[in-house]
Amino acid sequence: MPNATSQNGTVEDPAAPGVGRTRTVRFRVKRCDGPGKPSRWESFDVRVAQGEGANILACLQRIAANPVTAEGAKTTPVVWDAGCLEEVCGACTMVVNGRARQACSALIDTLAPNDGDEITLEPMSKFPVVRDLHVDRSRMFHTLKRLKAWAPIDGLYALGPGPREQPARQQERYAYSTCMTCGCCLEACPQFRLEPQPGRWDTAFVGANAIGQTLLFNEHAIAGELAPDRLDEMLAPGGVSDCGNAQNCVKVCPKEIPLTDAIAAIGRAATIHGLKRFFAR
Amino acid sequence: MSEPRRVIVVGGGLAGLAASARLAEQGLAVDLFSLVPVKRSHSVCAQGGINACNEVARQQGFSEWMHMDETLYGGDFLADQPPVYEMTHWAPKIIDLLDRMGVPFNRTHEGFRDLRLFGGSLFKRTHFAGATTGQQLLYALDEQVRRAEAGGAVTKYEHWEFLRPILAEVDGATRCVGIVAQDLRTMQVRSFRASAVVIATGGCGLIFGKSTNSVSCTGAAAARCYLAGAWYANGEMIQVHPTAIPGADKCRLMSESARGEGGRVWVPKTKGDTRHPSQIPPAERWYFLEERYPKYGNLVPRDIASREIFDVCVNMGMGIGGENMVYLDLTHKPREELDLKLKGILEIYEKFAGEDPRDVPMKIFPAMHYTMGGLWTTFTPEERAADPVMDRDSGRQRVTGMALGATNTMQTNIPGLYALGEVNFAYHGATRLGANALLSCIFDGLFAGVGIANSARDEAPDPASLAADVFDAPAKQEQDRAEALRARARAGAPDPEVNPYLIAQELGREMTDASTVVKTGERLEQALGKIRELKDRCARATLADASMWTNQNLAFTRGLSDMLRLAEVILAGGIERKESRGSHYRLDYPDRDDANFWKTTIAEYDADADAPRISYRDVIAPMVEPRARTYGKTQSAPEAVRQPETPAPAAS
Amino acid sequence: MPDHDRPAPFMQRHHFLLRRLHSLAGIMPIGVFLMSHLTTNSSVVWGLVNANRIPEGHAGAGTFQHEVNFIHSLPYLILIEVFGLWLPIAFHAVLGVYYATTGRPNHARYPYQDNWRYTLQRISGYVGVLFIFYHIATLRWGWTFLIPGGTQWEAQYAASTLAMALQGGGDGLTTPGLLVSAGYMVGVSLLVFHLANGLWTAAITWGLTVTARAQRRWGLVCAGLGAAMMVMAWSAVIGFATLDPAQARLAEEAVNRGHADPAHVEPAEILTQNPEGGRP
Secondary structure, three states: OOOOOOOOOOOOOOOOOOOOOEEEEEEEEEEEOOOOOOEEEEEEEEEEEOOOOOEHHHHHHHHHHOOEOOOOOEOOOOOOOOOOOOOOOOOOEEEEOOEEEEOOOOEHHHHOOOOOOEEEEEOOOOOOEEEOOEEOOHHHHHHHHHOOOOOOOOOOOOOOOOOOOOHHHHHHHHHHHOOOOOOHHHHOOOOOOOOOOHHHOOOOOOOHHHHHHHHHHHOOOOHHHHHHHHHHHHHOOOOHHHOOOOOHHHHHOOOOOOHHHHHHHHHHHHHHHHHHHHHHO | OOOOOEEEEEOOOHHHHHHHHHHHHOOOEEEEEEOOOHHHOHHHHOOOOEEOOOHHHHHOOOOHHHHHHHHHHHOOOOOOHHHHHHHHHHHHHHHHHHHHHOOOOOEOOOOOEOEEOOOOOOOOOEEOOOOOHHHHHHHHHHHHHHHHHHOOOEEEEEOEEEEEEEEEEEOOEEEEEEEEEEEOOOOOEEEEEOOEEEEOOOOOHHHHOOOOOOOOOOOHHHHHHHHOOOOEEOOOOEEEEEEEEEOOOOEEEOOOHHHHOOOEEEEEOEOOOOOOHHHOOHHHEEOHHHHHOOOOHHHOOHHHHHHHHHHHHHHOOOOHHHOOOEEEEOOOOOHHHHHHHHHHHHHHHHHHHOOOOOOOOEEEEEEEEEEOOEEOOOOOEEEEEOOOOOOOOOOOOEEEEEOOOOOOOOEOOOOOEEEOHHHEOOOOOOOOOOOOHHHHHHHHHHHHHHHHHHHHHHHOOOHHHOOHHHHHHHHHHHHHHHHHHHHOOOOOOOOHHHOHHHHHHHHHHHHHHHOOOOEOHHHHHHHHHHHHHHHHHHHOOOOOOOOOOOOHHHHHHHHHHHHHHHHHHHHHHHHHOOOOEOOEOEOOEOOOOHHHHOEEEEEEEEOOOOEEEEEEEEOOOOOOOOOOOOOOOOOOOHHHOEOOOOOOOOOO | OOOOOOOOOHHHHOHHHHHHHHHHHHHHHHHHHHHHHHHHHOHHHHHHHHHHOOOOOOHHHHHHHHHHHHHHOOOOHHHHHHHHHHHHHHHHHHHHHHHHHOOOOOOOOOOOHHHHHHHHHHHHHHHHHHHHHHHHHHHOOOOHHHOOOOOOOOHHHHHHHHHHHHHOOOOOOOHHHHHHHHHHHHHHHHHHHHHHHHHHHHHHHOOOOOOHHHHHHHHHHHHHHHHHHHHHHHHHHHHHHOOOHHHHHHHHHHHHHOOOOOOOOOHHHHHHOOOOOOOO
16 A cells, blocks of 8 residues: 555555556356365456456455355355466466466456456366365376386485586476476376376376376486386386377476377387387296 | 484475485485475576586686675675585585486586576576576475485475474473474364474565565464574565566566576666657667676676666656566577577566567566575584685685584574574575575585484484473464464455455555665654554454365464564564665665674564564674675766657767 | 285286287278278279270179179188187277277367367277178178168179168168168268378377377378278268169179179280270
């Protein structure tokens, strides 16, 4: 609130320059009180100013401060997951207007430019709902553990420099290394399915992100030592051969990671690894 | 073989993960607590790079000693020197280690690690992985901790909130012997025993409302340690990053690397020039940083750049279109090079501002970014012979570093309670140099981890030997605190007077306005009064959610109460420090005052007054004498500024 | 519950091998057979070029009869059929249906072209299995009760009986016959799509096309192949659905009697260009 002694100019004031007319945006939110509880839809009207740069999370914050539905019913604040708010942590992934994406980069001026426009929010459907828009993605981290997604270095002591690497190879690895485990590729994948039971995680399809990570680690001089172990996992049920080539993963990836390239490359490596294993046994 | 001693690490960012990996390697069992899955910690947001002396820079005249000197100079000599000495001398080894872990550092044609220029240095000494270096380093450490987790040495408690340290009298001294934490899904509150507790919870950006920080950076964990008796040092030292993209929910960082790779900051020379930036010829652009700082140009330290932008926009009214914005221009660089080195941040700008910064200059303004102050920590100095290679520019025979493995390394004033990374006050003094944060966090974890392991193994009492009540009582208190909040819950919007979200907004606005780029004693006092009012209202805050399952409303309100206590520390420190030093710039005391304030501010919680008590400790400075911190500033060039409809004088 | 004591089920132990064999079977022998089968069957149209060598009746039908005669002259035909065709098709079909049921098509939410093909690949698989079963059961195994008009397909009158089977009898196209012909049209079209798209995905599965550009390039090749096969498939179905059985019978008898041989070309014949078309 600007006052007589304002000295550091906050950008919060509604009269801030560049901020235009306000309008009402309706949010239809699929809510659920917890695992095993039924889902329901609630609507909220949120005032948004043109040009203020509001995103879905800013609107959810406004709903949290004023948890009253469009019909005037008092309710609880919507629960959601968020972190960096700049699309590098992956936390705020949800289904916005039917499509998996990060809520932080979903700008209201783009999605709902006119007064009365509607935006629907749903939790991701491929992971168990914790509450409302917040889901449990621990399966993705479990898969990274199973794939030994690390470099088996000798320890944290100073043992000299790492391997030299050509820039082309670094660029290739970097692309896969920007994967933020958000789960968009899995949400959009027709082959990846909700598996609430951790006991079935190791035989159900691992999905594109895991295949991309397999390539990332197999391509590194030290991490690549574990490539045969990772390829064993890729040959197992739920491995790379369960991919159905719908290629949605690469289209919804917010980091534009060439996931389908990884699927093909790992498919090739798995074929060779499978043949080797067949003849070596 | 007996069970290994357990160490609790709170926070899974770079510092917490580095500490966890080190402690696991040392044979300890680690319980790692984090509000978020550790791979989503705020360290992912770091963009530019990580500083370390390297072979190229060394052959150009750089050294570890100079890295230390730059860091101290940048921090306006407020940092204790031995930790900075040790950190800068470990830096090259840390880069090597990260390289072995598989961090995809950008490479030269020949396959060596590429380097970029960064603020506060005249040498290229910053290693980087695109413009998402923090993300890449975090992932590398996350992978190593996952490896330790798979081996059974680390147990993760993700979506758990640290509520307080547990203190106990052991052999006549107060020690930290565990923590109380809450599972944010089941809302279960319970205590955990440990031989040592490491706090690595980062900064407190959310106290300032819109900052560049993640939503988990509330500072509540640090506040809870402070409320339990830990000292909070240099709270007033808050870094405002000069280049951020203002938004409705936060200000998104536009990395210093944009300037490191050649980005230029300018405003139109004509006040209120409304032409499109590409229509403004170079002669009619005022590159004010380059003119005022011919040597460092756009790469002066952040506090200086922020103040200059502030001066140009607020004092001179020269911001773009009269608004508080300046241009950060990369359009003169080839697209391919930009994509190779800066893609990550350019995409952020493109997504959130809707314009391609490869074609159109970015519009930016300063925003709260980093917490130099933090929990006070100590160390054991170690005097040794200067290294002829690393210290060749020092002109000294003897230097003072930190003793590796000392059990008090980065220990707070409470034995058994350690603070690592951004949450402590070490290393950065009154301003942090760009690309030193990642270094300090990883160094802290790796270096202090050894001492913490020694402490847990050799010094600490076996927590199993302590009475159950030591742990049950604080857990019960936290349970009651949560219940009390829940008891006030009712669905729907609370009265604005007691609406926790609105109180938080008011806090953010007040702190941003009173205590960021420029401060005055009067305004700080006024803000302190406002915080007291907010504290009172927060004590009566009404929740809208009474549920016992994933109640974010409750966690938010509880955190807000602790954030307000930390806000008081920041303001009180600012009021008492009657000088200008680094990021702390007082209009009413514009000069540095070494005689009275070359000292570390210590805030101690006075429970009776529910307010901080401020005292000072001498800065430990055995090596470098303070000198004027000018960065070669020349007289600014207001004569180059054109008034509308006035013929242009030649640009200088 | 993981079963630590019992060995994993067969399908799990050989998961990757079965997936790859499934892919392989679709190309070889099934895909290769489909191409040759469509070449043969579309001869009812392209065989018209042999009009000068088949004097009586419909030259396309005659050419087709000639092709069929060749196939039926192969030794151990039944073994080739069982082990080279029916079993691979059954293997590909059973596994394919099982694999398809593990997915949940979502083209409504993600209406990308690739995703549509994912869905269509599965639909074409399901329909294809039914179609192939009907096709083999009615024409090869003689389940005539499934054919309107009850025509029994006979190898020595391959074209005419096939035409009758498609048309619902020998008296022109009936309504049930139209349904059968339309069913054939749909069935073969889906199978051609299934093969062309399967070739495209197989190249990714096996890791031949690793980059998006390579995949696009190979996609053009597959689309071209698919288009060519589609032309053959449609011409075959339309050709038989409109073939006059009586005209076909004339040509068949000529070929069967040895009075016409569309494959046999004598140099002299080319030179003399007998305008009557018949052989001396």
